[in-house]
Amino acid sequence: MSMISIKNVSKWYGDFQVLTDCTTDVKKGEVVVVCGPSGSGKSTLIKTVNALEPFQKGDIIVDGTSVGDAKTDLPKLRSRVGMVFQHFELFPHLSITENLTIAQERVLGRSKDEAMQKGLHYLDRVGLKAHAHKFPGQLSGGQQQRVAIARALAMDPIAMLFDEPTSALDPEMVNEVLDVMVELAQEGMTMMCVTHEMGFARKVANRVIFMDRGSIVEDCAKEEFFGNIEARSERARQFLSKILQH
């Protein structure tokens, strides 16, 4: 069953085309890694899935709901899709517990107790229960990103979107975030991840999408993507040779 279905999506900023006829599919429980050089449109593509970026052509269906349809209740759709950002984007004026509970209460209408219980459960899962009463500014980058993942999970999402979740982290903190993501993937969460962490892709991805200049150039199973490099496009080979060298 297809959870996220991207159909012929194109997007322009004025005359400049940032996405060209992108089509792909993320099935329930599938982990798809999106990679590619900077400016290839991977972040833009993932943000079209929960309508943070509008698009002019094509459509995206998330669990049966059309993102492009003007009648779609976008806040409701977004509340069902978790998103993790490059720069964490915790709400800095709210404590960690408030970060975890505010959307559960205001968007899903859960009671204070229920939201708190759920929030603390996920905070514990990412190993940060001891920090519940701190503020985001008092945590390290890796800790903030783990809280951001817990915040998204507390909404009981049907799928999770990750937009370069480890790019802004100190090298030492990358693994603590990846560990959480690997666990999630192994538990069967539907995930779409923009990342350059090829180790992560090799470990848990089902499929790898490679983008260049706004188009999806490669979209194949992980084994095929990493195992059969000769069959990859010139651009993808170039990219891989550069990031896999060290």
Place this chain on the structure above:
Amino acid sequence: MNYNWDWNVFFKSTGIGSEIYLDWFVSGLGWTIAVALVAWIVALGVGSVLGVMRTLPNKLLSGVATAYVELFRNVPLLVQLFIWYFMVPDYLPESAQVWFKQELNPATSAYISVVVCLALFTAARVCEQVRTGIQALPKGQSAAALAVGFTLPQMYRHVLLPQAFRIIIPPLTSEFLNIFKNSSVASLIGLMELLAQTKQTAEFTANMFEAFTLATLIYFVLNMSLMTFMSWVEKKVRIPGMMGGAK
């Protein structure tokens, strides 16, 4: 310079009952505060709404707010006051005109005019500060707010405004002080606030230097207290680990 300073002048009788000149200053200060505080509350409310409007995706709403700011910032305050006090009442419906010009106590009608004038003038300035406060936040904050499912109003209420207002406390403080200083224009339409009482004392006693020295001191102490109060507020709402707050 040959001038005989006489600081006892403030304790001399004005000739009206047992009133002394100091009482005039006290009453003037009362009006100054009444004008500035009420105008400030209105300015803060109207200015915040306009500031939010200027950041909305809706072109019409942001255009209206921009036009408002340009209009009220580019006309001198004194001209605006004269328009509100001398012109606008003439365009009111007949019954409202009679009420404003004849039934109301002249002090009250002057008070209403100056409060409306200062509030709307200052709202334009508050608007710009609220707008910059919102725009100074990382773009990702609104994306994150929308991503968790907040509607546009919820995004402003729970994510953008609480952060924006914290950032703009220092410039808002200076606007807050400005409204107290600007309230002195009321003396030109006959409202007996601090400056008007000062001028009157100077004329009645011929002790002009003492009168203006006292007025200067009162304005100074008033504004220093407000500033101290606002920096207390700023510390009070500071967030641990953010913007120089304690870790």
